[in-house]
Each structure stands twice: as structure tokens, then as C-alpha cells.
Amino acid sequence: MAPGGAQGLVLQRDDHRSEALLKFTLDDVAYLTSDEGVAALADVAALPSLDGVRDVAVVRERHAARAPVLIETTLLRRRAVAKLPDAGQWLFTDEALQQATAEPVAAHRALRLAGRVVHDVTCSVGADLAALRRTAAEVVGSDLDPVRVAMARHNLGGEVLICRADALHPVTRDAAVVADPARRSEGRRRFDPREYMPALDDLLEVCSDRDLAVKCAPGIDFDALGDMGFRGEVEITSWAGSVREACLWSPGLGESGVTRRATVLDTGEQLTDAEDSDCEVGPVGRWIVDPDGAVVRAGLVRHYAARHGLWQLDPEIAYLSGDTVPPGVRGFEVIEELAFTEKALRQALSVHDCGVLEILVRGVNVNPDELRRRLRLRGTVSLSVVITRIGAGANARRRAFICRSVPVAASI
Known part of the structure; x- marks a missing residue:
């Protein structure tokens, strides 16, 4: 060659x-x-x-x-650059970059390991090591791929001990283990955690007597984790408006009494299932709030509502309503509610002189892009519409809420 x-x-x-x-x-x-x-x-x-x-x-x-x-x-x-703004001289492979943790997310995870001796057993090209070296008492990195080991040594400039080793055959003792199993192979995503490399069930077994943090895909099946014997905390983290990862924290690293956590790095808010989840279900108020994806994915919508004095429009739907908007959150101010049909919505939007429409949907089988084209809007005003289902079974009703979207800085 x-x-x-x-x-x-x-x-x-x-x-x-x-x-x-x-x-x-x-x-x-x-x-x-x-x-x-x-x-x-x-x-x-x-x-x-x-x-x-x-x-x-x-x-x-x-x-x-x-x-x-x-x-x-x-x-x-x-x-x-979008993920790792300080990595301008780094070396990558395509798959390594795709899976690399964005710097703000890696920094957040590293803070939870501050002061610990940490071994990243799937260090790849070093994105997590770069964050860990700033908070941990001592850091070791290893990976089975010799090319990625060489790239990581270059990327970290010799500041971290990095060696070639199999994550399933530990080369350290006592250190907290961090792992980011590969979820891609030759461009194909692996959705079953038993098909991760290394397989998640094998990793949990090998590290059963170690403090362990494992980065997983945010869509991981929580029930499957229980079947594999995981009994710690699952943290769902979002950044820049997108859910980035699920991190599994073993009991020695998690918070007592917490099994699920949502962390929203954009606002600095954290929410756990140990908090109050008592919230009402009622008709729409002045505002509709679409909770951050981390809150929804972690199953903490009711906890979020209780914290901020909001209520649910439907007990099975993630949209919330209230008379105020939580700090740092975008709000949708309701100006009209109607039974959802395309004809009724088109007529109402015409009355409001709508020409640009944002469409949010939950609980209803509607494709926003296709609906927008069919509405054929010709007005001059920018609006949002929230389309959802209220009620279940024979009592289910499809509702549309025409709203003014208020930016975060102007939320009330």
C-alpha cells in the first residue's frame, strides 16, 4: 500500500x-x-x-x-469545531469524531468526578480525557485501537498516561472507571446496548465492584438496564437545545435516592426523580411550555411542572401550561385555541395574517413540514401552533393552540 x-x-x-x-x-x-x-x-x-x-x-x-x-x-x-472548539490541531477518525463528547458535556461529567482517580477505558482520541485532566486527581486512558491510542497521545500532548488495553480486562485497580462504548461500526448505528463495543452487559459485569460511569445513547431502554442488573442513576444531558447522552452512574458515583436525573446545560438546571412530582392537569393557561428534551427523556415532566408551578394539559403528554414561564425558557403565549382540523387551522391562521408558521406536535400523527405546505400561508406575521391530543380513547380530542412565540430573553 x-x-x-x-x-x-x-x-x-x-x-x-x-x-x-x-x-x-x-x-x-x-x-x-x-x-x-x-x-x-x-x-x-x-x-x-x-x-x-x-x-x-x-x-x-x-x-x-x-x-x-x-x-x-x-x-x-x-x-x-462545533464539538471541540479547542481541538484545532487534533487528529481524528470519522467514527471517533462522531462519537466524541461535546466539550461542555464532557466538562459537566468531569465535574462529577472531581478529585477522583479516573481510568477512561475507551478513551478513543481523548475528548473525555481532555476534560477529566482538569478535574480529576489523576487520569489514565486506554483503548483497544492502536491508531486511536496514538492519536490520543498526540491530542493530549503527553499530559496523560495512555496505553493500549481491552476495557473488559482492567489494567488499573481502585480507580473510578469511565467508558464510552462504541455505538457505530462502519457507519451503522448499534441500538441494542448488548451490541455496543464493548457490550454494555459485559462492561457492567466486569466493573461490578468498581465505581463506574458509562456514556450511552440517549434513547437507551431504561427497562433493559434493569434487566442487565444496573441499579444506579441514569442522567440525561442536553446542550444547545439537543439531548446529547445518557450517562449511567453506579451507586458509588450517583446521588442516594436518585435513579433518574435531567441536566440542561443551556440553563444550568438539574432535576431528579427524588423531587416532588405533584402537579395538576387542567385547561390551557396564558403560556404553553415545551420542556427541554432531557426532562422529557428522563421522564421528569411532572417533577419539572411541580418545581415551576405549571400544570399538564394531559397526563400522558409532555406539554405544560402556566401563567408564567420558567427562567431561561422559551414560552408560547396562547392567542387562540381550536379543535384541530386543517381547514379550521387554515382559516384561523388567515385571520391572524400568518405567513410563517412553526409547528409543534405531540400525541397526534401530523407531519409538520407536510402540514405547513398544505396550509398555503400568505400572511405577514410569524406565529407558532401547538397541536396535541387531550384525553384518551373515546374522549380523545385533537386541539390546536395558536401562539406567539416569545424568545428566552423576553419570557415573562
Whole structure:
């Protein structure tokens, strides 16, 4: 095989992302971290886009067989900025970047391990190690993939001990274990935690006598965790308006009496199932509040309502209502309620001179994009509509609430 670990490069376009069908080698890492490789990366980074045949041809002309790894590394670094703003000189593989923890989320998790000796047994290219080294008393990293181990050593600049080891065969004792099992293989997502690499049930068994924190997909089945013997705390964390992960905290690391936690990094709010969940169900008030996805995914909607003096529109639906909006939360001020049919909604929106419409849906089989096209709005006002089900069975009613959306800073 030619230097650079690949004979060629194939670029695929999908939602403005460029992915290379390329496997990095240890030779690639050695080159990219050499003086020659660093200079070549700077040369390629100076090209504005790398999304055209001309730019790719320029790299090939200048760097020959090294072009594939230079282009891929440059593209990955550009993609990494949103997740890891301080990782401008890091090395990645595509799958490693996809699974890497966003810096604010990693920093939050690291704070819960402050002062501990921590072993990240699936350290990959080092995103979690970078956060842990700032809070933990001592940090060790390991991974089974030699290429990722080499990349992590470069990325962490020699500040953390990193070795090649199997997560299921511990090489440390007493340290708290952090793991982020791979949930992708050759581009395919793995939804069953028993198919993670390493498998979650195996990891829980091996670390049954250790303090353990495991990053999982946010959609993980809570019941399946119980079947695997997990008895700790599940924390659902959101950042930038999106649910990012579920983290499993073993009893030694979790809070006593807590089995579920929602952490909203955008507002700094945390909520647990140890709190009061007594809230009413009633008709819509002045405001509708759509709780953060972490609250919904953690099953803490009633707890959130009780904390903020809100009530549910329906006991099975996550929309809440109240006379005020919680601090730092976007509110939807109700201006009209009606039985939902497309005809009735179109007429009401016409009366309100609506031309731009945000559609929120829960409990009703409605595709917002398709509905928006069918409504054929022609007005000048921007509005929101909340479409939901009230009641169950024969008593179920589809309702639409036309609202003015009020930004966070202006919420009352």
C-alpha cells in the first residue's frame, strides 16, 4: 500500500458533510505528527473549501499519496469545531469524531468526578480525557485501537498516561472507571446496548465492584438496564437545545435516592426523580411550555411542572401550561385555541395574517413540514401552533393552540 494508508479518496456529499472512505494507519499518524506532516496540513488547511474537484486535485499534485489523509484530517478538524472548539490541531477518525463528547458535556461529567482517580477505558482520541485532566486527581486512558491510542497521545500532548488495553480486562485497580462504548461500526448505528463495543452487559459485569460511569445513547431502554442488573442513576444531558447522552452512574458515583436525573446545560438546571412530582392537569393557561428534551427523556415532566408551578394539559403528554414561564425558557403565549382540523387551522391562521408558521406536535400523527405546505400561508406575521391530543380513547380530542412565540430573553 502507498504511504498514507490508502490508494485513493472517495468523497460523499450528505447534508453538507464530507466523509472519506479511509482507514487511518499508525504510519499516517506518524506522518501527520511529523514536521513534514504538520507543514502539509497547514498547506491544505489554507484551501478554502476542499469540496470541489479543483481543490482535491491541488492537494494530490502537491502531496501525492499523502493527499487522502491530509484532506480527511482537515475536513474532520473543520467539523470538530462545533464539538471541540479547542481541538484545532487534533487528529481524528470519522467514527471517533462522531462519537466524541461535546466539550461542555464532557466538562459537566468531569465535574462529577472531581478529585477522583479516573481510568477512561475507551478513551478513543481523548475528548473525555481532555476534560477529566482538569478535574480529576489523576487520569489514565486506554483503548483497544492502536491508531486511536496514538492519536490520543498526540491530542493530549503527553499530559496523560495512555496505553493500549481491552476495557473488559482492567489494567488499573481502585480507580473510578469511565467508558464510552462504541455505538457505530462502519457507519451503522448499534441500538441494542448488548451490541455496543464493548457490550454494555459485559462492561457492567466486569466493573461490578468498581465505581463506574458509562456514556450511552440517549434513547437507551431504561427497562433493559434493569434487566442487565444496573441499579444506579441514569442522567440525561442536553446542550444547545439537543439531548446529547445518557450517562449511567453506579451507586458509588450517583446521588442516594436518585435513579433518574435531567441536566440542561443551556440553563444550568438539574432535576431528579427524588423531587416532588405533584402537579395538576387542567385547561390551557396564558403560556404553553415545551420542556427541554432531557426532562422529557428522563421522564421528569411532572417533577419539572411541580418545581415551576405549571400544570399538564394531559397526563400522558409532555406539554405544560402556566401563567408564567420558567427562567431561561422559551414560552408560547396562547392567542387562540381550536379543535384541530386543517381547514379550521387554515382559516384561523388567515385571520391572524400568518405567513410563517412553526409547528409543534405531540400525541397526534401530523407531519409538520407536510402540514405547513398544505396550509398555503400568505400572511405577514410569524406565529407558532401547538397541536396535541387531550384525553384518551373515546374522549380523545385533537386541539390546536395558536401562539406567539416569545424568545428566552423576553419570557415573562
